[in-house]
Amino acid sequence: MxxxxxxxxxxxxxxxxxxxxxxxxxxxxxxxxxxxxxxxxxxxxxxxxxxxxxxxxxxxxxxxxxxxxxxxxxxxxxxxxxxxxxxxxxxxxxxxxxxxxxxxxxxxxxxxxxxxxxxxxxxxxxxxxxxxxxxxxxxxxxxxxxxxxxxxxxxxxxxxxxxxxxxxxxxxxxxxxEKKGPPEVTLLQKDPSSPVTCHATGFYPRGMSISWQRDGEDLHEDVELGDTLPNGDGTFQIRSSLRLSAEDMKMHSYTCTVQHSSLQQDVVKVLNEDLENVPLIGVIICVVMAVLMxxxxxxxxxxxxxxxxxxxxxxxxxxxxx
The missing domain is CATH 3.30.500.10 (MHC class I-like antigen recognition-like)
Known part of the structure; x- marks a missing residue:
């Protein structure tokens, strides 16, 4: 900036x-x-x-x-x-x-x-x-x-x-x-019918690129990118959600790629390997706290x-x- x-x-x-x-x-x-x-x-x-x-x-x-x-x-x-x-x-x-x-x-x-x-x-x-x-x-x-x-x-x-x-x-x-570590990136899904969320948090400065790929090609359809929000410690968080069917997950390879100035190389999360089927409670709490701040x-x-x-x-x- x-x-x-x-x-x-x-x-x-x-x-x-x-x-x-x-x-x-x-x-x-x-x-x-x-x-x-x-x-x-x-x-x-x-x-x-x-x-x-x-x-x-x-x-x-x-x-x-x-x-x-x-x-x-x-x-x-x-x-x-x-x-x-x-x-x-x-x-x-x-x-x-x-x-x-x-x-x-x-x-x-x-x-x-x-x-x-x-x-x-x-x-x-x-x-x-x-x-x-x-x-x-x-x-x-x-x-x-x-x-x-x-x-x-x-x-x-x-x-x-x-x-x-x-x-x-x-x-x-x-x-x-700048002494803080690189962003923590997690793939989350509440249940099989819910969108998959790629959540990156703990990064600074604010600028961040987060994107989805299908079979190695950038994907823009059915993608919803959230706002960059402040955490309580001066760092930031952002999430991007992808809506897809169980059939799509079986037929194609999906990845979420995060690019940030604090990273020596991009963080790439593979949907079938890194997905955590947990509620987004942690994300919601972080967002609420940021808003309250x-x-x-x-x-x-x-x-x-x-x-x-x-x-x-x-x-x-x-x-x-x-």
Whole structure:
């Protein structure tokens, strides 16, 4: 992957029973690697590499940062007052972050706020000013722009500190995950009438080729390729299913071939030799866990589908780690 991204999504909510009032999720290249919510009350790693990438005091410092962010996000009450809204369900969100093209060295950054799924304020890096999207945002714009030091600090974070952390995280993830072994490939079938599934898991990086052959020729009919999904440790999994009859299995030779950059040679599984007639419970559990790991982030993006983005209070120094 040439272009890498570091993004944080902070969401304050009101009127949603059982849902945390404040949630913050950090994502590297679109995958959650850390999170905080007011119910748990602390920052926690969501990927194995994130545990190894930082010093022992990292998560405690970030918990303190998230506590401050949570207090600052009481602005949701202010926003509701400005918009003359009370009760019901409301959200106040901040998306911020940066992108880095590893090949060209080009970088970009963004920082924006949204209210109830609509844009509220967007930070202009060139003019160091806030662009309001609704009339009610002008009061907040004036308040924030009156603090010049805060505005300059926000720009410095987005254009320098964020990029430094992005490169650090990318290298840490790469160094940790590249130490892992090649993907584990298994042929599975629930019963003779079910499709045969070729399941590959535990691979990194994300790119993977998985294909079926019949008598040595590539097969495309009756093949269903699933999405590449994250595992809980930063690696990925994918499955491809082939529907065929018992007669076809007897008359032809079927193979599943997996190609990945971590492999010195392709993994080839032969249907009649390597098939395991077991339920796909293990696969299902892995998929469910992967979905749960990303659920908070997904909820945030479905609430606000604005442009992708860390505020000034997350700085790379002895008192701040994100």
């Amino acid at each position: 040439a272009v890498h991204s570091l993004q944080y999504l902070c969401t304050a909510t009101s009127g949603i029973p059982g849902f945390p009032g404040f949630v913050a999720v950090g994502m590297l290249d679109g995958e959650p690697f850390c999170s905080y919510d007011n119910k748990i009350g602390r920052d926690i790693p969501r990927q194995e590499w994130a545990k190894e990438a930082v010093d022992p005091g990292y998560w405690q410092r970030n918990t303190q940062i998230s506590h401050r962010a949570q207090r600052s996000f009481k602005d949701i009450a202010v926003a509701m007052e400005l918009l003359n809204q009370t009760g019901a369900i409301h959200t106040f969100q901040n998306m911020y972050g940066c992108n880095w093209n590893e090949e060209t060295g080009n970088t970009e950054a963004y920082d924006k706020y949204g209210y109830d799924g609509e844009d509220f304020l967007t930070f202009d890096l060139e003019t160091m000013s806030w662009i309001p999207s609704v009339p009610q945002a002008f009061k907040t714009k004036s308040k924030w722009e009156s603090n010049r030091a805060q505005t300059e600090g926000r720009k410095k974070y987005l254009t320098e500190v964020c990029i430094d952390w992005l490169k650090t995280y990318v290298n840490s993830e790469r160094n940790t995950l 990303s659920s908070i982030a997904v909820i945030g993006f479905t609430v606000w589908k604005g442009k992708s983005g860390e505020p000034y209070w997350r700085k790379k120094n002895t008192s701040s780690s994100l």
